[in-house]
Structure formats: structure tokens, C-alpha cells
Amino acid sequence: MSGKSGGVRFVDLRPLRTSRPFRDVVIGLTASQLGGQIANVAVLAQVWELTRSPLGTGAIGLATGLPMVVFGLLGGVLADSVDRRAVVRATTVGQLLAAAGLCAQALADNRSVPVLFALIALSAACGALGAPARRTFAVRLLPADQVPAGLALNNISFQTAMLAGPAAAGLIIAQGGFPAAYAVQAAAVAVAALALIRLPAMRPEGVAAAGGRRRAEPGGWGIVLRRPTLWGCLATDLAATLLAMPIALFPLVNEARFGGDPRTLGLFLSAVAAGGVTAGLLSGTVTRGRRAGRTQLLAAGVWGLALAGFGLAGPLWLALGCLAVAGAADTTSVISRSSVLQLETPDAYRGRVSSMEHVIGVAGPELGNFRGGAVASATSASFSLVTGGLSAVLVIALVAVANRPLREYRLPGPAGPGPGERIPGDAEVAGEAAGEGKSGPEPVGSP
Numbered sequence: 490m491s492g493k494s495g496g497v498r499f500v501d502l503r504p505l506r507t508s509r510p511f512r513d514v515v516i517g518l519t520a521s522q523l524g525g526q527i528a529n530v531a532v533l534a535q536v537w538e539l540t541r542s543p544l545g546t547g548a549i550g551l552a553t554g555l556p557m558v559v560f561g562l563l564g565g566v567l568a569d570s571v572d573r574r575a576v577v578r579a580t581t582v583g584q585l586l587a588a589a590g591l592c593a594q595a596l597a598d599n600r601s602v603p604v605l606f607a608l609i610a611l612s613a614a615c616g617a618l619g620a621p622a623r624r625t626f627a628v629r630l631l632p633a634d635q636v637p638a639g640l641a642l643n644n645i646s647f648q649t650a651m652l653a654g655p656a657a658a659g660l661i662i663a664q665g666g667f668p669a670a671y672a673v674q675a676a677a678v679a680v681a682a683l684a685l686i687r688l689p690a691m692r693p694e695g696v697a698a699a700g701g702r703r704r705a706e707p708g709g710w711g712i713v714l715r716r717p718t719l720w721g722c723l724a725t726d727l728a729a730t731l732l733a734m735p736i737a738l739f740p741l742v743n744e745a746r747f748g749g750d751p752r753t754l755g756l757f758l759s760a761v762a763a764g765g766v767t768a769g770l771l772s773g774t775v776t777r778g779r780r781a782g783r784t785q786l787l788a789a790g791v792w793g794l795a796l797a798g799f800g801l802a803g804p805l806w807l808a809l810g811c812l813a814v815a816g817a818a819d820t821t822s823v824i825s826r827s828s829v830l831q832l833e834t835p836d837a838y839r840g841r842v843s844s845m846e847h848v849i850g851v852a853g854p855e856l857g858n859f860r861g862g863a864v865a866s867a868t869s870a871s872f873s874l875v876t877g878g879l880s881a882v883l884v885i886a887l888v889a890v891a892n893r894p895l896r897e898y899r900l901p902g903p904a905g906p907g908p909g910e911r912i913p914g915d916a917e918v919a920g921e922a923a924g925e926g927k928s929g930p931e932p933v934g935s936p
Contacts (some may be wrong), residue, residue, distance in 0.1 A: 490749040495718065498773030501638035504631050504765020510688050511630040511639055517684030518623075519646040519655075521584075524677025525616075528591065531662060531670035532609055534795045535595070539602050550855060552606040556614035557851040564618040564744040565844025569837060573622035574693040580619030581685060585678045587612035592671035617851075622691075628831040628839070629691050633901040637776035637828040644823055645769035648816075694836035710841055718833045719842060719890055721895035722785060722826045727849050728884040729789045729822065733796045733877045734857025735815075741870045747805060760809040764816025771823055781825040782898030788822035791815075793881035800874025829898055 505512050536545050590608045599605065627639035627845055661670045713719045739757045740749075747753045775784060795815035802808040827846070834842045857877075865873040889896055 498777055500641060500770050501635075501773045501776050502642075504627075504635050504639040504642060507635065508630050511627065512624075513684045513687055514626050514630065515642055515646060517581075517681035518643060519650065520677040520684070521581075521681035522647055522650035522658070523654050524588070524674035524681075526650045527658040527661060527670050527677075528588070528612075528674040529669050530655050530658035530763065531595075531674075532591075532605070534662060535605065535667050536602065537663075539600060539605070545602065548606070549609070550875060552610045553613040554851065554855055556610050557617040558848050560614045560617040561620060561844050561847045561851065564842075564847075565621040565841035567618065568622035568625065568840025568843065569693050570840075571692070573625055573693070573840070574685065574688045575690075576622040577619045577680070578685050580615045581678065581682045583615030583618075584612050585675065585682055587615060588671060588675035588678050589763075592668055592675055595667040595671050614902055615849070620847045621840045624827070624843040624927070625831065625836075625839045625849065626688075626691070629836075633832060636832060637781065637824060637900060638773070640827045640831070641769060641772035641824045644820055644827075644919070645766065648765040648769055648820060652759065652766055655758075659678070668708060673870035693840065702830075710845070712834070712838050713842060713845060716833065716895040717892050718782065718829055718898050721782070721892040722829050723845060723849055724888050725785060725789045725885055726822070726826060726846070727853055728881050729792050729819075730849070730853030731857045731860065731881075732884065733874075733881040734813075734852070734854050734861055735795045735796050735799065735877075737858035737862040738865055738870045738873060741865060742799075742808075742874075745870060746803070747810075753805065756805075756809060757812060760812035761816035761819075764818075765820040767813070768817035768820040769824075772820070775821055775824055776828075779900045780898070781828045781896040781900050785822050785825040785829065786885060786896065788818045788825065789885050790882050791818040792822060793878040795878070797875045797878030797882075800871045800878065829895075832900060835896070841891050 505515065532549060533546060536549055539545070541739065587608050590611070591605075594604055594608065597833075627643065629641045658670055661673055665672075713723060736758075739754055743749055743754045743757065774903050792815050795811045795818060799808055799811035800817070802811055808854070830842055830846055831839065861873050861877055864876070
């Protein structure tokens with residue numbers, strides 16, 4: 490489904506055709522994410538059954554969020570110190586053990602919430618520990634000009650799981666109960682583990698050695714501040730999630746405008762996912778373009794405007810349309826942001842930069858939902874959505890004005906870096922470690 494129609498390019502499938510290891514990665518990732526979505530619904534339903542308390546279901550976020558942040562940062566250091574393939578293999582096995590534990594406790598009719606929380610915390614910790622290493626796979630397995638397409642395929646996998654997983658979970662739980670849902674998750678994680686078998690070793694490039702042991706290059710976290718393209722990408726993502734996250738307000742909007750119909754609440758979530766999947770299927774327009782920095786800034790701005798529109802929308806069709814546009818903008822922003830971060834970061838630092846992207850992606854939405862709920866409780870859902878969306882647009886505009894390197898960033902062309910372009914290499918790593926290049930690199934390419 491790769492091609493061009495009316496100026497719109499469909500999803501670029503070259504990475505699946507040209508790289509068997511990357512194809513294995515996508516298969517494993519799709520299975521793991523689908524199983525994860527099914528397990529998320531099962532955990533939510535089981536905790537509700539055990540506690541009958543919104544505080545209990547809310548505590549799920551704490552049980553998963555804290556391990557994701559802590560182990561996500563630790564995983565970044567690990568990914569820059571040892572073979573990334575080995576990290577992902579080991580953490581996937583950990584997730585498989587956690588999935589088996591969830592299945593076992595459901596079969597034993599477990600009534601202990603702490604036991605359930607301990608298992609989901611273990612699963613979250615293993616996933617977060619391997620996430621930074623996994624994020625570097627596309628840039629190591631694909632030619633530079635195919636990296637955005639590979640990241641787009643990863644995002645399509647995620648959005649598809651978001652769309653299909655909850656519905657599948659409902660059917661599985663209705664037919665086989667919680668043990669069946671957790672068993673399906675365990676089987677999916679086993680597929681993900683098998684998909685890693687044929688991957689080549691992926692040791693970090695330019696990693697220093699000390700006493701025969703490898704260690705991460707120093708200054709790995711500071712590279713984000715030294716490079717405008719990196720801090721600009723992360724600041725844009727943080728602004729979009731922290732200031733304009735709408736999920737916590739869906740029940741209030743549904744109650745105030747649409748009578749509290751649970752089917753409408755489900756449509757809100759489906760509209761965001763449907764917009765994301767559609768943008769993913771049409772992602773060739775983005776991945777074959779080279780203005781990734783500008784694309785990310787524009788897409789993040791559209792996200793904020795669309796959610797402000799959702800805050801004002803009266804008819805249901807208009808509200809759903811705004812959410813679909815927001816979902817499409819989010820997917821576009823994710824693809825372009827990840828492309829810049831992976832291609833602009835020297836390999837010796839990719840694990841730590843990827844971990845920062847991961848932590849913002851985990852913590853930003855949670856904090857954004859808290860912000861939205863707090864403002865809405867003092868004012869209204871509409872006020873919270875509109876002010877949040879417009880505030881995000883304002884901050885993103887300030888980043889765009891202040892960050893010329895990000896505005897003018899160009900991805901490498903099909904033949905690799907051309908005149909004035911470059912992919913950061915080991916020599917540059919040495920310069921970074923020695924404290925050179927404090928003002929950040931020049932834009933890749935010309936405007």
C-alpha cells in the first residue's frame with residue numbers, strides 16, 4: 490500500500506521489504522502492544538471488581554507510572570552501555586514472566602489487590618527498562634532515508650492496537666474471563682520474544698571502555714541542552730501533552746453535552762485512535778518529506794487547536810471531527826519528532842535521549858490530564874480545553890520562533906547525507922564528551 494494518489498502518499502512499506510530484522514521487530518511490537526492493550530482492560534476490570542472504587546482504578550496509574558519513569562531513565566543509561574538487543578530480549582522475558590503471573594493469579598481467583606498491582610508494576614518496569622533500547626532499533630536496522638517510514642510503521646502498530654485491543658479484550662473477557670485475557674497477553678509477549686531471535690547485535694557505537702568494561706559516554710543527558718533540535722523536539726512534545734491533554738475531561742464533556750451516554754464516551758476514544766490510524770496509513774506524505782522539524786511544530790500546533798475546537802464544539806459530529814483531527818496531528822507529530830531525535834542524536838547517546846522521550850511520553854499525558862481536571866473543577870471543561878489548547882499553541886509558537894535549527898531541520902535524502910547535511914558520528918561524540926559544540930549544531934541542510 491505504498492504509492493501516491495492525488496498528491497497524498499500512502500504508508501511507505503519499504504522498511505518491511507528491505508530489512509528482515511526490522512520486519513521481525515514490527516511483528517513482535519504489534520503482538521506485544523495488542524497483548525498489552527488487552528491486559529490493560531483486564532486489569533482495569535479486575536481492579537474494579539475487587540475494589541468497586543474509582544480510587545482503586547486510579548491507583549493503577551500510580552502502579553504503572555512510577556516504574557515507567559524510574560526504569561525508563563535507567564533503561565536509557567543501560568541502552569548506551571550494553572548490547573541493546575540483549576536489553577530488549579531480557580526485558581521481554583521479564584514481561585513474559587509478569588504476564589504468566591497475571592494469568593496464574595486470575596486462575597487462582599486472586600482477591601488481593603496488592604498482588605495484582607505488584608505484577609502490573611513488574612510488567613511496567615520491564616517494558617520501561619527496554620523501551621529506550623527498542624526505540625533505537627529503526628535507526629540501526631534501516632537506511633537513514635527509511636527511518637521515518639520505519640517509525641511510522643511502529644506508530645501504526647501502536648494506533649491499531651489502541652483501536653482493536655480494547656474491543657478484543659471485551660469479547661475475550663466476556664467469553665473466557667480474566668484468565669483468558671491474560672493468557673492471550675502471555676501468548677502475544679511470547680511472539681514478541683520469538684521475533685527478537687534473529688536480530689543482529691546492536692552495541693552502542695562510540696562507547697568508551699574502562700578496565701575492559703564498556704560504559705556510557707559522559708554528558709549523555711546534557712546533549713539535549715547543547716543541541717537546539719533535541720530540546721526543541723522534547724519541549725514541543727511536553728507543551729502539547731502537559732497543556733492540552735483531554736482524556737480526563739471526556740466523562741465531564743460527555744455528561745454536560747451528550748447526556749452521559751457511555752457509547753458516546755467510547756466514541757471519543759475511538760475518534761482519536763481513528764484519526765491516528767488514518768494519519769498513519771497516509772504517513773508516506775510525512776516520511777518522504779524532509780522538513781521533519783517544521784512538520785512536528787505544525788502538527789503539534791494543530792493538536793492544540795483541534796482540542797480547543799473540541800472544547801467549543803456543540804454537535805457530536807463536530808466534537809468527534811475535532812478529536813479525529815487531534816489524533817491525526819498527534820501521529821504526524823510523533824513520527825516527525827522521533828525521526829529528528831533518532832537521526833540527530835549520536836548513537837552513543839541514543840539510549841538516554843530515547844529514555845527522555847519515553848518519560849515525557851509517559852509522564853506528560855498523566856500530568857496533563859491532572860492539569861485539565863484541576864482547571865475544569867474550578868471552572869468548566871470547555872474553559873480547560875480551550876485555554877489548554879491555546880496555551881499549547883502559544884508555547885509551541887515560541888519554541889518555533891526561538892529555535893531556528895529545528896524549524897530548518899532536514900532529514901537525509903535517499904542517497905544519504907548530501908551537501909551540508911550529516912548524521913552525527915563517533916568523531917562528533919568525542920567532541921561532545923570533551924565539551925565542544927556547546928551552542929548546538931547548525932541546521933541539517935539549507936532552508
